[in-house]
Amino acid sequence: MTECPTCKLSMESHSSAELMECCMKQVGDGFPAEINGICPNCKHELEKHTDVELAECTIEFLKSGLT
Ligand SMILES: [Zn+2]
Ligand SMILES: [Zn+2]
Secondary structure, three states, X not given: OOEOOXXXXXXXXXXXXXXXXXXXXXXXXXXXXXXXXXOOOXXXXXXXXXXXXXXXXXXXXXXXXXX
């Protein structure tokens, strides 16, 4: 189980919309300013991501930043 760093519930229990919200709260200002349309995790264009992919990439990015 992966614990959501924002609300402390399991990430698996989140909907993708909830995940995005929680992830965005975690990354705060740094994330949107730096990505500039490019996913910081997989370096692909964010436009080509589905919501789920975006949430997954955000989580991966967060995990790598938290450790
Ligand atoms: Zn959460
Ligand atoms: Zn990505």
